[in-house]
Structures are given as C-alpha cells and as structure tokens.
Amino acid sequence: MSAALTLPPGVGICHLPADFSLASGEELPGAVVAYELDGPRDAPVVAVLGGISADRRPVSWWRGVVGRDLAVDTSRFAVLSIDWLGGHGCSTGPGPGESFPFVSTGDQARALRAVLDHLGVERLHALIGASYGGMIALQLAAIAPERVRELAVVAAAERSHPQASAWRWLQREVVLLAQRGGEGQRGVELARALAMATYRSPAELAERFSESSALFDWLRARGRAFADQVSAEQFRVLNASIDAHRVDPRAVRVRSTLVGFDSDQLVPAADVERVARALPELAAHVVIPTRYGHDGFLKETAAVSGVLAEVLR
C-alpha cells in the first residue's frame, strides 16, 4: 500500500491516527485522507460526498448544484469533500499491481470523521451524500449523529440491491480477468462501459441512441475516460466497498431528507422508500421523475437543487 502520493496545490491532508484500523481488522499505517474545503473561512461547514468516480471537488463533478450562488452555495457555506481511501484521488490507495485492504463504507465514514476532528469541525451544518457518498453519509450519521445537524441522502439506500450487486460482480470479474491477462486498464474500460449501461434508464438509452454504433461509441468513450483516471486496483477496492455496504437506518438519529429517482435501476425507488420508513427522524422523502436513471442525481440539477436548498435553509 504505497501509491506515490503527489498533491496538487490547494489540497488539504489529514494524517489518519496511527490506531485507525479498518472494520476488517486490517490496518492502513501512515494513511492520509485528502480533502478540500471551499468557501468562507468561518462559514458553516457542509460536507458533500459523491460517487466512486467523484473526488474532493464537488464544484467539478456536481455542476449546477455546488458552487457560487447555487443550492450548495460556496459563498455562504464552507463545502468540504474528501478523496476516497483506496480510490483514484490523493488519499491513500493502492499503487499499480498492489493489493489493498478491504475498505467499507463505514471505514470511509470514520475517515471523514477523522477529517472533521482534524479541522476542528464539531458539527456539520449539513452532510449531503449522493450514490456511494450517500451510503457513507448514512454511515457517518449512524456512528456519529452528534456530528451532523442535517442529513441529505441522494440515490442511496441501506444496502446494495441484489441486481446492482450482480452487475458489479460482473464488472469486478471483468477487471480481474483483464488483469490476469496483463490488460487491467482495458478491463476497467469494459467494466465502466457496463456500469454506464446500468446508470441510465432503458427509455433514455432508446431515446438517445437510434443506432447501436453510436451507443457503443458512447460506452467506449465513457469507459476510456474512466480508465484514464482510475486504476484496476482502485476500481476493485471501491466496487467491493459498495457491494458490502450495510447500515441500519434506525440508528440514523439525524434529521434526514431522502431523494430517490423513479427510473433508478441501481437504487430502486422502492429501496429508498424502505429506508425512509425506517429513519427515526425523516424530514422529507422526495422521488424525482427522470429518464436518466441513477444518473438523475447528476442530470436533474434543478430538482435536486430545490431539495437541497430546503435542507440548507
């Protein structure tokens, strides 16, 4: 576990405590979490967490939702986000060809809590998580409710749906097979292309692609772009983390808003509803109609912004 860590300017580093151990019992000695805190110095801190391809800069991956004068307004709030342990950012992760311990969503949540301790943030004004980030937001709210004033979970549930797990298993197997053949990154391209097909709804794909060749070109391009950023080792760490996600929503004693998408195949609206029924302090449960499936959280920026503006009021 020793990927060369090179930090661009402006990245903050939290050295994880020496006794930070993973839920699996394994350790990450000397691990660091990279973060960015974007906004006025003494403003309320809002943590924003995204999917497995997201990083510590939500102004980049959540355009239309996070930024100056947007719903998550970086002129009013200090927006905090982190790079995932084991992921492709500047947090500790696997180097080429290296094995890496299993990292659970609970581990990511504790890493975020370590960053809050490091920054002296006693309580987040709000914790907003989407997709993988939503899983981790649920975990942090469950283990440390006193650190979160308000929770918003977008396109995430208390566990992975079996169908989503099946697709992810296939993706992992593709990457493993490719790695054994010395073509790990080609495996990542294909796995991501498969994932993209599951992120969108059948209706949207049908509407958008009248020719298969255009669809395949799109899948190929998305796969390549992802494989340029994420290594095979990093992909497997986060992919496995999603599948193993488990949290008891009854332990989430924080005022909570849940957002689901009607055409989401990965996190079906019914799963979000199940979580909503179990949360002890549900403030709102919103189902947004969309043709974009799971990617609705990235595409339906107006609707998502409307919900988050209420959370942050």
Added chain:
Amino acid sequence: MVRSPNPSPAATGALSLDTTSKLGPDTVGFRSSGQSPGRRTLHLVGPGAVGRRFLTGLAGSPFRVLAVTDSTATVFDREGLDLAAIGAHKVAGEPLATFAGAESVSTELAIELAAADFVVDATPSRPSDALAALGRVRAARRGGAFVALAGKNALALAAPELLLGSNRGTVGIQATLGGAGAQLVRELPELRVHCRGLALVGNVTTTVIIEAIENGASIDEGIAAADARGLLEPDRSLDLEGIDAATKLVAVQGAVFGERWLAAPDPVRVPRQSVYDLDPHEVRARSVRGATTRLVARRLASGQLRVAFEEVPVGSPLAAPADRVVYTYDLPAGLRVHTGLAVGYERTAAALREDCDAALRHCSEEVR
C-alpha cells in the same frame, strides 16, 4: 544483489591474529553462494536499544546472525550466535569485550572478516562518528553485503555514493529516514530528474515538544514529555538544537540533488533553530487560529538549506502528528509526500528488518 568477490583476510593488510581465533586468517566467514534462497548470514553492528530489539525480532527468520559488534569487540560464530545470551550481556550494561570468545578488532576489520551477507548497522547517530559510520558501510560493501542503516551520518556524508551507481539497491535506509527511506530509494530516479525543492518534518521529538506547548506546557515540560516517550537521542542536543533535522536534510538533499564529487554540507553548519527559539505564546496563538508549528528542514529552490520553526496550515502534509515523519518533494506535478512511522526503538528495529526482508526477496527473485 550481485556479490563482489570477497577479499581473503590476508589481502586486508598486515594482520597478526591468533590462528585459533574464529576471526583469524583461516576464517573466511560463511558466505552464501547466492544460489540458494535459504538462510542468509547477518552481522549486527550496534547491539544497543534498537539493535537488541532487531535481534529479538529475528527469531524464526531466514537470517543467521554470525557476528555482533559493539564499540569494544566483536563476537563471532560461523554456526550462529546465542542471541539471547548476547542480549542479556548487553542489557546488564556489559561491553562485548567481556563476553566469552569476543575479539577486539576494529569494526571495519570485523565486518570484512565476518563477511556476512547482511550488515545491519544499528549504531545511534553521532556527527563525530560520521566518517567511521561511512567506513563501516564501505567495508560491508567491499564484501558485497547488503547494508541496512539506522544512523544518519553515513548517509549525510555520502548519499550519492551509497544510493546511486554500483551501490544502488544495496544500502537500505528505511530506518534512517523514520520509515520513509524505502520510498525515497524507489522514487530516486524520478526525484533526481524532476525535484525542485524539498521540505521535511523529520524530528518527532520537536513535534512532541510543540504539541505539549500547544496544550499549555512549557518548553522544558515538552522536553520532559519527549524524554518520557524515549524519543530523545542519547546526545539530546542533536534533537534540541536541530542537528538531527539538519542531518536528515543533508542526507536527503544529497540523495536527490547531490553528486559523488561534491562535498556534502556539514549538518552542524546548516542554519538551524533550537527548541529554545520557540515562543510558547506564538505557538499557542497559531493553534487557536487553526494552524500549527513544526520544525521544518528545507532545501529551497536556490539550493539553500535551513532548519526553522514554521507556521504550518493544519491541512499541510507537513502538519504531521507526533508519531510520524513526513518528507515532501516539490515536483512539477505537485508535492510528492512520503510518510514514515518508524519512530522509537521498536519501529526503527522493524524498519531495519523491512530493509533486510526486501533485500532477501530481491535476491530470491534474481536467483529465479
């Protein structure tokens, strides 16, 4: 690891050793042919606090310790030494010169005559010992041994010689740099081409002192806290006067920027600050406004070296907690960060072992 032919003892000079001596002229020492990945011979120099812990950790390992040397003598047995007995002897405060069968020869000669596959030099860092430390490494290298270093002075004196060229991959510095040495060795080719500057927080003692001050202690109370944790060098001025930090800086800057034909700067002459230059009031004020203070050893882009207490933002990689060291290298792509947790006797001993194990694995892979 390619072993060079070992000189016979007769070739080492006019020695008049007793022929019954285990280290005598008829003793060439066991030398692995390099063809078998089986047990490898090891010579420990410096059975002090770190060295004894290193020996304890060898139980069940592929290493056979055939020699142990302290400042007074060497104990040698081609079949392997009774490490428990040696450890007990040293813990009792006794020099090896009073251990049965010990030979009072110079350390360099002992290294050459023992001719072990691995030489582990666990002697503490002392500026006055720098040339002798380098001599020990050179003696080991003449015999083709892999060397694992704990002390910093040999590296500070001759980093390019020890880490580059024909010696590349044969000197382990994981313990020397607090657990960040192996990464430096691995990335050295890249750093030598691209690095423009470096900064390190390499002295945990001062971090402990600063953290104590931030929590309301005086400088002397901070020193006592570091002492209680066993962090101070035997010569505490090395920590308190910034000499330890300067030595690490000279060592690393030599590795990254140095050349064999250039004399290394004297660490003692690097502009340094003492812990007594700290202003506790200022340290606490920084802490209140969300920053911290660290003793930062820097090589600036101009080539200038300095060791000074700096205000460090809390998100900086240099804001290392008091259980680790951090080395940062300024590259065009950003700041490369190496972190080391080999602080204290146990972890330093473990870092020496890491170097030996890595070298052994490398040998086994080459044979295959």
